[in-house]
Amino acid sequence: MKAPTRPSPLEALDTTDERLVLRRGALGSLANALARIRSGDIGTLPIIVGIVLVWALFGILNPVFVSSTNLGNLLVQSASEGIIALGIVLVLLVGEIDLSVGSMAGVGSSILGVGFVVHGWPLSATVAVVLAAGAVVGLAYGLVFIHFQVPSFVITMAGLLALLGLQLVLVGQTGSINIPFSSSIVRFMEKDVLPHLVSYVAAAAIAAGYAGVSWARARRRARAALSSRSVASILVPSVALLAGLEFACWYVNRAGGVSDAFVVFAALVAVMDFLLRRTHWGRAVYAVGGSREAARRAGINVTAVYLSVFLLCAMFASLGGMFLAGWLGASSTEAGTGNVNLDAIAAAVIGGTSLFGGRGSAYSALLGVAVIQSIANGLDLLNLSSAQQFMITGGVLLIAVIVDSISQRARRAHGRA
Amino acid sequence: MHPNDGRATAATARPILALHGISKAFGAVQALRDVSLELWAGEVVALLGDNGAGKSTLVKILAGVYSPDAGAIEINGQPVSITSPADSRRHGLAIIYQDLALCENLDVVANLFLGRAEGRLLLAEESMERQSWALLRSLSAKIPSVRTPVASLSGGQRQTVAIARSLLGDPPIFVLDEPTAALGVAQTAEVLKMIRQLRDRGHGVIVITHNLADVRAVADRAVVLFLGRNNGIFDVREVPPETIVAAITGLNGHAKGQPAEASAGASTP
Numbered sequence: 001m002k003a004p005t006r007p008s009p010l011e012a013l014d015t016t017d018e019r020l021v022l023r024r025g026a027l028g029s030l031a032n033a034l035a036r037i038r039s040g041d042i043g044t045l046p047i048i049v050g051i052v053l054v055w056a057l058f059g060i061l062n063p064v065f066v067s068s069t070n071l072g073n074l075l076v077q078s079a080s081e082g083i084i085a086l087g088i089v090l091v092l093l094v095g096e097i098d099l100s101v102g103s104m105a106g107v108g109s110s111i112l113g114v115g116f117v118v119h120g121w122p123l124s125a126t127v128a129v130v131l132a133a134g135a136v137v138g139l140a141y142g143l144v145f146i147h148f149q150v151p152s153f154v155i156t157m158a159g160l161l162a163l164l165g166l167q168l169v170l171v172g173q174t175g176s177i178n179i180p181f182s183s184s185i186v187r188f189m190e191k192d193v194l195p196h197l198v199s200y201v202a203a204a205a206i207a208a209g210y211a212g213v214s215w216a217r218a219r220r221r222a223r224a225a226l227s228s229r230s231v232a233s234i235l236v237p238s239v240a241l242l243a244g245l246e247f248a249c250w251y252v253n254r255a256g257g258v259s260d261a262f263v264v265f266a267a268l269v270a271v272m273d274f275l276l277r278r279t280h281w282g283r284a285v286y287a288v289g290g291s292r293e294a295a296r297r298a299g300i301n302v303t304a305v306y307l308s309v310f311l312l313c314a315m316f317a318s319l320g321g322m323f324l325a326g327w328l329g330a331s332s333t334e335a336g337t338g339n340v341n342l343d344a345i346a347a348a349v350i351g352g353t354s355l356f357g358g359r360g361s362a363y364s365a366l367l368g369v370a371v372i373q374s375i376a377n378g379l380d381l382l383n384l385s386s387a388q389q390f391m392i393t394g395g396v397l398l399i400a401v402i403v404d405s406i407s408q409r410a411r412r413a414h415g416r417a
Numbered sequence: 418m419h420p421n422d423g424r425a426t427a428a429t430a431r432p433i434l435a436l437h438g439i440s441k442a443f444g445a446v447q448a449l450r451d452v453s454l455e456l457w458a459g460e461v462v463a464l465l466g467d468n469g470a471g472k473s474t475l476v477k478i479l480a481g482v483y484s485p486d487a488g489a490i491e492i493n494g495q496p497v498s499i500t501s502p503a504d505s506r507r508h509g510l511a512i513i514y515q516d517l518a519l520c521e522n523l524d525v526v527a528n529l530f531l532g533r534a535e536g537r538l539l540l541a542e543e544s545m546e547r548q549s550w551a552l553l554r555s556l557s558a559k560i561p562s563v564r565t566p567v568a569s570l571s572g573g574q575r576q577t578v579a580i581a582r583s584l585l586g587d588p589p590i591f592v593l594d595e596p597t598a599a600l601g602v603a604q605t606a607e608v609l610k611m612i613r614q615l616r617d618r619g620h621g622v623i624v625i626t627h628n629l630a631d632v633r634a635v636a637d638r639a640v641v642l643f644l645g646r647n648n649g650i651f652d653v654r655e656v657p658p659e660t661i662v663a664a665i666t667g668l669n670g671h672a673k674g675q676p677a678e679a680s681a682g683a684s685t686p
Contacts, residue, residue, distance in 0.1 A: 224543035278539045283523075287531055290520030297502065297518045298532030358522035 046403045047352055047367045054371060058378030065378050068255035074370075074377055075252065076189065079261035080105070080323035081340065082369035085347040086265075086272060087316030089365050090309045092348055093276070094289045095357025096145070096152040098310065101317035101344050103163035104137060106336030108321025110170035113177035113331025116185065123184055130318045137163070138314030142307035152310075160341075168333055176332035179325060189326030193257030199249040202263075207242035211235065261323055266366065268316075273362035285309060289358030320344075339390065346393070347372045350400040371396065431494040432457045433621045434510075434590050439488035441474055448474040449485070450645045456590065456621040461612060463632040463653070464625045465665050466642035472625050475642070476594055479623075480512040481505040492590075511583035512592045515599075517575055521568035525549060525560060528567050529582045552581050556611055573604025580611055591615055591622045597631055609635050629658050643667045 058065040084101050091098045098104075108130045116126040137159065144155050171177060179186050194202065214234045221228040252258055276282035287295040288305045296302045324340075325331045349355060350371050351364025375396060379389045434456040441449040449471045456462050466472050477483045479490075481499045489496050492508050499505050505512065519528050526542070526549045527534075535541040549563045558577045560570070567575060576596055583591065593612070597605040612635045615622050626632060632639055632653060639651045641664040649664040663669040 220543045221546075224547045226543060226546055280534055280536070280540065283527060283534055283540060286523060287520045287527070290522035291518065294518035294520050294531065299503075300532045358520070 044352060044363065044367060046400075046407070047350065047364075047371065050350070050371055050400075051367070051374065054374045054378065058374070058381070062378070062381045065381055068251055068253075070377065070381070072193075072252045072256040072259065074373055075262035076259040076327065077377060078369045078373045079189075079259065079265040080320045080327060081343055081347065081373060082265045082320075082365055083268060083323060084317050084320035084340065084344040085351070085369050086268060086362060086365040087313035087320075088344050088348040089351075089353045089360060089362060090272070090285070090316075091152070091313045092353045092355060093285050093357060093360055094306060094309050095292075096306070096309070097345070097355075098141065098156045098159075098313045098317070099153055099341060099345075100137075100156040100160035100163055101313065101320075102336040102338075102341030103160045103167060104134060104314050104317035104336070105321030105324055105340060106167040106333075107133060107137075107163050107170065108318030109325035109331045109335040110167045110177075111318075112185065112322050112325045113179065114170050116183070117177050117179055117331070127322065130322055131315050134315035134318030135311055137318075138311035139307065141314065142310035145310065146303050146306055164337070167336070171331060171333050176330050176334075178330045181329060185322065185326040186329050189259075189261050189323060190329070192260040194260065194263060196249075196253045196257065199253060199258045200246060203245035203249050204242060206245060207238050210241055211238035214238070261327075269362050269366045276362055281305075281308065286358055291358075317344075339393070343372050343376075343393070346397045346400070349404070350397065352404070354404065355401075371400075432491075433493055434623075435491040435494075436475075437489045437491070439475070439478060439485045439490075441471075441478065441483060441485050448645050449478075452488070452642065452645070452647055454623075454640050454647075456623055458589065458621050459616055459619045460637040461616050461622045461624060461635050463636035463639045464623055464642070465627075465632065465639050465661065466648075467665055469644070470642040470665075471645040472642060473594070474645075476512065476592055476625060479505060479510055479592055506586070506588075509588045510590045510592060511586070511588040513576075513579050513583055513594065513596065515594045515596075517579040519567045519575060519579060522566055524566050525553075525563040525570070525578055528578055529563075529585065531582065533585070549581075552584060553577070556581055556584070556614055558611070559607065571604055572600045573607045576600070576604070576608050577611060580608075580615070584615075589620055591620055593622065593624045595625055595627070597626065597628060605631070629661065632661070633658065641665055 055066060064070055084105055087101060088098065111130045111133055112126055115121040115129055116123060121129070141152070141155050141159060144150060145152055193199075211234055214229060215231075218228040218231075218234065249258060276285060284295065284300045284305045285308075287298070287300055288302055292302060295305075321336055324335050328335065347368030348360070348364055349368065351360075351366070351368025353360025353364040353368075372393065375393055376389060379392060384392075432455040434454075436452065436454040439449055439452045440447070452471065452475065454462070454464075454475075464472050464475065474483065478485050479499065481501045481504045484498075484500055490499060491497065497504075497508050499508060499510075520531060523531070526546050529549050529552065530545050535545050546563060553560050553563070556577065558574075558581065560574055560577065567578060570578065580591075580593075580596075596608050596612070600608060609631060612622055612624060616635075616637075624631070624636065636653045639653050639656075639661055641648045641651070641661065643664065644667065648667065649661075649669065651661055651664070653661075660669070
């Protein structure tokens, strides 16, 4: 017990309990972080350690892995899977699952091929139709789930088959519709990058935005007589964020640059994170995930919450399918099949979103997909067959789930289950 | 003679909650038969009875989960019908179930404001946190931090959060279903202190319990049910515990035939 209650001229309302161990200043924050990790509140730590390990390992095995070109590619490859994983995060947060995201992505990709290429629809109209298709499917899942109380994994498994059939019908006999290489969607996925200057300015803006939001919150809390972060404890991470992002931009800009598709994905993650943490809807999502019955009794519209997450998940999947089609340059019957489904779910779980609801964040899609795609990319560079890739990815997923389980045990032992 | 006559007549001479002749049957089973109960502002009534006596059924009728087959419910002398949980809340009843209905993954502030979070577009976290501290302090509650998830709190602290949450709407009537059933000694004392505070603030409190020590510690009156009937209303301070135990177990002779008439401190209108 260091300095239990240091008398301070401005005692904040939330630090007056004599049993609180207060640690102040930069060293204090560090000590707090270590204490949290020991009690199993590990947050994003294992995933960051995981990414560093994976990159170090593949970098040693094949130095090409950590080259600017390859890391730039990694960003593009992450976009479509990441957007699908973002939808999975939402359904996992309410303790449900959507097993059909791969097929939904396949349908999104086929609609793009049929509408945009075969019928020559404008891209904006095609995007609208694809998103609407996702919305219809998600709404249907939600309504069946609410009205018939069928477990979501059964509903979406049925949906998986039905959507796979729809995808085969749409793409037709040929099995593949090539998207012209010069079309906007393919260029967007494969070529378009942020101009170098814009990438540096955007990185600076993100760091400044982080500092600004943190500072505004500290001001609001201080005004409400609550404890708030010191200027130093805001500035240090902000400067670190600035340095990290600028370095990353510089490194990737040496070759291709920061892909626009990845920027769209990252922006979606940031928007979803904001909605989940700061709005009534987000609070309701976590509440339903924590205890559906408690949320219902408290007057939360549980039905609307379920509908909204199934809807958003299917829409993200259909959007991810368009990205997939642009990246592959074709809408084929293969799009969205194979490991797309499980990779998206694995990414969300590896990123730290609990399979049991109520715990996780939008950023787990970003972090989880970084691990999954790094492994896939690294194994490709080592010329390993897809058989070996499957087995290794499976092993990584198992490790992630075990880490989650161990940290949950630590949380329980420290009363934070 | 009503123990609270002095206090009650000052404001209104009516109980804040009165049940008259409540009956409820499930098929062939008569769960409640002609049960009456009164609750006055500023008193704690213990609702006692062995398993199957009908306590839970009575609570669920107050909560709007079941509707009674016969009988009347009056709030402040006005007859009301409670057909849904929303009705129950609207009439000023706060029912706190044994399972508390908290979201363990959310922190104390989020749980206190569950379903009624403040803020127009965005959550007004600072305002809610401030009110949470004020509320918990007014209950002299010992919660180390309102930003820890409820999962990390002790059973007594969770009970405190559940009671504090229902206080936010400032309901006049509290119904607590076995609030101390799963708690240790210190935590039980904490919850009993909270119940006394509710009474001192002028709320009416009904506590369902099996624990006679709790009854003696906080209750003003004890209403005993036996096999779905009233089996005595006792002034806890004047009646020895053996008499109450006899009523709970049906050994006081009243349960056999005619409707029960209290042996001491009876208050039938």
